[in-house]
Amino acid sequence: MSKPVIATTSLAGCFGCHMSLLDIDERILPLIELVEFNKSPIDDIKTFTKQCDIGLIEGGCSNSENVHVLKDFRKHCNILVSVGECAIMGGLPAMRNGIPIKECLREAYLTGPSTTANTSHIIPNDPELPMMLDKVYPCQEIVKIDYYLPGCPPRADLIWETLLSLITGKPAELPYDVIKFD
Amino acid sequence: MSKKVNFVIDGKECQSEEGLYLVEAAKENGVYIPTLCNYEGLKPKGSCRICSVKIDGRLTTACTSPVQDGMKIENNTDELNEVRKEIIELLFVSGNHFCPACEKSGNCELQALAYRFKMMAPRFPFAFPRKEVDASYPMIIKEQNRCILCKRCIRGIKDEDGKRYFAYRNRGQDSLVVPDRKMMAEMSPEKAQEAMDICPVGSILVREIGWIEPIGTRKYDKAPIGSDIENNQ
Ligand code: SF4
Numbered sequence: 001m002s003k004p005v006i007a008t009t010s011l012a013g014c015f016g017c018h019m020s021l022l023d024i025d026e027r028i029l030p031l032i033e034l035v036e037f038n039k040s041p042i043d044d045i046k047t048f049t050k051q052c053d054i055g056l057i058e059g060g061c062s063n064s065e066n067v068h069v070l071k072d073f074r075k076h077c078n079i080l081v082s083v084g085e086c087a088i089m090g091g092l093p094a095m096r097n098g099i100p101i102k103e104c105l106r107e108a109y110l111t112g113p114s115t116t117a118n119t120s121h122i123i124p125n126d127p128e129l130p131m132m133l134d135k136v137y138p139c140q141e142i143v144k145i146d147y148y149l150p151g152c153p154p155r156a157d158l159i160w161e162t163l164l165s166l167i168t169g170k171p172a173e174l175p176y177d178v179i180k181f182d
Numbered sequence: 183m184s185k186k187v188n189f190v191i192d193g194k195e196c197q198s199e200e201g202l203y204l205v206e207a208a209k210e211n212g213v214y215i216p217t218l219c220n221y222e223g224l225k226p227k228g229s230c231r232i233c234s235v236k237i238d239g240r241l242t243t244a245c246t247s248p249v250q251d252g253m254k255i256e257n258n259t260d261e262l263n264e265v266r267k268e269i270i271e272l273l274f275v276s277g278n279h280f281c282p283a284c285e286k287s288g289n290c291e292l293q294a295l296a297y298r299f300k301m302m303a304p305r306f307p308f309a310f311p312r313k314e315v316d317a318s319y320p321m322i323i324k325e326q327n328r329c330i331l332c333k334r335c336i337r338g339i340k341d342e343d344g345k346r347y348f349a350y351r352n353r354g355q356d357s358l359v360v361p362d363r364k365m366m367a368e369m370s371p372e373k374a375q376e377a378m379d380i381c382p383v384g385s386i387l388v389r390e391i392g393w394i395e396p397i398g399t400r401k402y403d404k405a406p407i408g409s410d411i412e413n414n415q
């Protein structure tokens with residue numbers, strides 16, 4: 001039997017959830033025995049080369065590129081897991097939600113205290129840049145999500161137990177203190 | 183001596199003094215009925231409905247129901263726990279609860295209830311309302327993004343003459359709990375701490391302190407809310 005295939009991505013996240021995945025320490029060795037990685041920043045494969053069993057999503061959707069990648073993951077992954085607060089509820093980037101996008105961009109590029117280097121006073125508008133969305137969307141508001149791993153970041157033990165359980169089909173052992181929102 | 187009454191919660195025979203509210207009577211018998219807007223020493227309101235139980239088959243709030251002889255109560259059932267979880271999820275999506283950036287995280291009753299009822303993600307879409315962080319008072323910050331309108335501060339925080347430090351403003355989805363500016367000018371550090379402590383969430387913060395307790399040592403880091411009651415059989 002071929003190994004289960006995992007893909008991962010970071011949308012509007014800080015890579016903290018990926019760091020937490022690496023935080024499984026020496027269990028990384030049995031993990032690479034157990035699974036094969038496809039599209040992921042971990043092996044730097046940029047496009048899907050096959051259908052995957054498990055997709056891990058870090059971060060919510062802040063721009064059109066995030067939505068595109070998320071939909072691509074839904075298409076290529078049989079099971080999609082939201083990893084971390086940003087994927088589940090928008091997280092820190094969603095602190096802009098409720099504030100009109102124009103106001104955010106003006107503050108970030110024109111009027112805010114850190115805009116002194118922007119001497120030409122422009123809001124970036126290159127057509128190559130993805131469009132900002134009106135707000136940051138939690139992943140489950142864009143595609144169907146099968147499982148959620150809360151935490152900022154989710155504890156390494158939570159990620160490990162979940163992966164193990166998805167790979168082996170055995171129920172996950174999740175003690176009280178591995179599920180935390182911070 | 184007041185009369186003793188006998189009652190049954192989820193099949194467990196219990197006994198307490200007559201006239202106690204069910205939440206209290208249950209607690210004396212080592213049974214946890216979850217609460218949120220309720221606070222020991224304050225007159226119960228029954229507004230958050232987390233303590234919903236079935237008394238002789240009828241859905242009602244345990245914090246406002248005096249215990250009576252012969253009552254049969256359903257408390258820890260899948261149906262009721264699902265209702266409670268739903269209420270918690272609604273509270274999460276109707277405010278802005280960024281737990282990783284919250285001073286109350288780890289000591290917050292709303293978050294602790296979410297842990298207890300295993301909320302992984304709310305089933306409802308997030309409202310992301312635009313709310314204010316009001317840092318214009320000398321002793322406290324009023325973080326409106328996190329206020330769940332439980333009124334514990336309004337009911338419990340008063341001066342020696344019984345004047346209240348907090349009041350209700352507006353109605354419906356515009357409802358706000360706001361500090362009284364004149365009272366705030368005279369608020370003592372002890373009163374400020376009392377206000378922060380009575381707030382179940384991180385909506386009232388004492389200025390210039392935060393995150394003093396490391397992760398792992400906070401109130402609900404290791405054991406679920408209510409486990410102190412349950413272990414006290
Ligand atoms: S008040 Fe409680 S639930 Fe809300 S952000 Fe703070 S810790 Fe989280």
Ligand code: SF4
Nearest residue numbers: 329330332333335381
């Ligand atoms: S500030 Fe805190 S105590 Fe007061 S109503 Fe809001 S949540 Fe309740």
